[in-house]
Amino acid sequence: MHRGDYRTIYLQHSYILIVVTGQQWLLQQFSSAGVADIDIDINRFLSFCVKESIDLSKFPADRIRNFCIIAHIDHGKSTLADRLLEMTGAIAKTEKNKQVLDKLQVERERGITVKAQTASLFYSHEGEQYLLNLIDTPGHVDFSYEVSRSISACQGVLLIVDANQGVQAQTVANFYLAFEAQLAIIPVINKISAKLGTNVEKVLQAVVDRIPAPAASIDDPFKALVFDSNFDHYRGVVANIALFGGQVRKGDRIVSAHLGKTYEVNELGLLRPDEHPTQKLFAGQVGYIIAGMKDVKEAQIGDTLYLQEQPVESLPGFKPAKAMVFAGMYPMDQSEYPGLRSAIERLTLNDSSVTVQRDSSLALGAGWRLGFLGLLHMEVFNQRLEQEYNASVIVTAPTVPYKAILSSTRLIKEHGSEEITIVNPAQFPDKSVVSEYLEPMVFGTILAPDAYTGKIMTLCLNRRAIQKNMVYIDDQRVMMKYLFPLNEIVVDFYDLLKSMSSGYASFDYENAGYQAADLIKMDILLNGRPVEELTTIVHRDRAYSSGKAMCERLKDSIPRQMFEIAVQAAIGSKVIARETIKAYRKNVLAKCYGGDITRKMKLLKKQVEGKKKMRLIGNVQVPKDAFIDVLKRKD
């Protein structure tokens, strides 16, 4: 049984393992690891929790624990968070509590956590009351930036492992994030049986016992880290802060170290997980603050806040997240430009890892080129724009940041440097002015049962990957390390890996710099007319196959029209692939009398709605999804 081996791994690292759900033999195994049963009067702290006002001065730093939950995607962290909230009375215990901390529609629909959420829990342990601040973090590789931000506000983490799936690639990645931050790590095995909440109590005990209290003194001057922020339409910026010293109250005048601007605190309090106003916040605590920040750029994540008369040394802050996937975003109609602009501004406040650059295109008009951490990140951003801001956008084919070493002295002068970064394929410089092209590389880790090794190696080979390492981590499972060109994994690698391994393989990656590559620009033509928005950069060896694949994709996604459409891929003036979309000859519904009108009108209305989602390129109607679908490969 490989499951036993993971426990051994953890025990070797001398971390405590808590069993969430109860199989007796597991309990026996680990009682020796120091987990003691403690009686708690649950009713007492529940009644305490519902008290209207909370006196936070009762919670000095040594009664506070700040922790987050990290895990591989879908290993049940949001479910554990739900149970913890229920047990401490932060939410009522009902059947309906599913992903309480996942507030976004996109999170509930996709069953993932996108945005880290904070909840303060009151917990009574050995006769003492504790304030436990829980931060639920996203699991997907694209969102690791949120994970590292959350970790900065914590002293410990719960590292969840699904009992059935064991350690996965992101378990390893998240472990190292926490390990490098020198946080206490409490491994939790989840889903041994149904989601009953058995032994969740012991998780809370371990949080108190094993995670150190924040090292923050109330006697120091006020000093807080902005570790997250949200934009509220009516109240402006709501900043999530962790207090590293002192206290803050309503009416205090505080300063943003980043901008040097002064604000008055209008409201502050705890997140439980809804906002719960209090009079003050004290050293070691985590909560929210509203201080009249109206501009989305005023609440920089990683910024330090202090009292006007008591300046402090700034906290280290964060490395800005590096965008690895770029795509154009354009309004469906240019009249929607201002609305989309403000929606993007607001959404990027809640997600500072997105980079924004203005851009424009012949067919799509004025828009932006946005940078994302990964493709899921981009899809989620797009979905949030549509759902939360009712903005309909066209997303162009995503690309990675290529580099070129210029050889033309004129161009070097123009750009101010020899090396340039290209985030828009349309601006890819010609070979004649370039001495070398470079592409971004990543170091990928794949964990999978050994039955899939052959298939995975073939997939990686097709993606121009170079194997660096391969080890059995137990008697069935293999960990493979590959050096990938980033553009080969950006669009559909993860989905393919998942489907070819029946969901068993997991994947994570980190940046591995740039490498020289033989890159060329490939144009896509519709009826002989190049479509700038579909231009891509490809490796010369892959040009023919990706050109063919793109033409096939376009043929599938562009509906038949009243005239024939030639879809071509071209390198320079040379056409390397072609597909033809035949013209409609007849599509008139044969029968339409009095009883058919209602149905006919309904059908036409649907077509009209579909038509509004089309983009006219030349005289060809192109569905807006085509711009992104075109890059997905079948392999």
Added chain:
Amino acid sequence: MISRTLHALTRALSPGLRRLSHVSSGGPIEDGSDSAHLTGHASLYVHWPYCLRRCSYCNFNKYISRENNDVMMTECLRRETDALLQLSQVSCVTSVFFGGGTPSLAHPLTIAAVLETVAGRVSLSDEAEVTLEVNPTPEGKSRLEEFCVAGVNRFSIGVQSLQDEDLKILGRDHSSHQALQTIEEARRLRPGRVSVDVMFGRPEQSVESWESELSELLKVCDDHVSLYQLTLERGTQLFRRVQGGEASVPAEDVTAEMYQRARTTLHQHGFLQYEVSNFARHNAVSHHNMSYWRGRQYIGVGPGAHGRFVPLGEGGVDREARTQTLEPDVWIREVQQRGHGTRRRIRLGHLELLEEVLVMGMRMTEGINHKHWQMFSPQLGLREVFGTSAEVREFLQSGRLVLDDRGLRCSWDGLAVLDSMLPALLVELERETSRKLQSDEQRERSDPR
């Protein structure tokens, strides 16, 4: 017992039975420029929901009746006709169409009773077209004469195919021989007023077999032909068989070819296409169907029937889309309880009405003339709506659409791809009407009187 009741009914009706012996073919079909007629006139559709069997391709509202309930149905159709005529307050019914289902299964006296009810409440000219859909079975054929006596003056015969194999696949209950006999009998009774329905795109059908079948049909048919492409509807037996690979239907390009060849062949035989699927010679068009395409009011009676009229009787001012209750048993109960079985009423706004006028009107080869459009849209002419759009201009330039002094219409080629043009036309209509509305509001604001 039932037949005795019907005899009693006959006696009660016979003095008032309309005599329609002198029917002229192609009666006066007014252009309808008189907008007063918009609410004062209506056509009447009567739905007979029963069939003897289920055709393999049909997902229509029809029921295989277990028992004979002619008397009850007759009474309910009469009551609902009466109630809806009263509600609409029309003064004149311009045409009547008995569809189904299989309305030729209804007793001729049922038909007579409904017509009697109409004539008793509003003006129903002797010239008015009264069509009955007929299944070409021996039973159907034998009753044609009685239907004529009841007041029917036009027959629409569901021939569908002249291939016995295909009729079996389609699940029809007649043979090609019976179909030919029925056509002959109908032509004898109502010369120049018989239509035949044929279907193409049938399983395993080829362009050549379709052409020869059509020429066979042209030898025997009267002055009106309706062509329908077989559409695979979800939930039908044929749909399942095609899905399961047991049967296959011709590809899109093949059915397109069948349609074009049929149009040409019919044209060569003197049949003028006047709508997407309808062809007539000697001006034997279906006046009833024309009134749908011209956006006229119609009243739908019977289970699942649709209607479009202004309920003036209860103070309504806007046209409503009305649907009667679908299931015959429930419909009967509702009619007995409250006089009609209207299940759904949706008020049509100005734009929605124009959308229907556009979608229906463009199906006719004559299209929509300026005067006709103006009747529905006095503020915004066809040129104003469609004259500026780039996409519409492309349709015009490519010769698929015509916008001239007569009005807006499809060209011969354009008609076959009408459904590809309609979304663009609808987008334009919506844009221009809302623009007009805005500019009117602005003018009102700047000129507060």
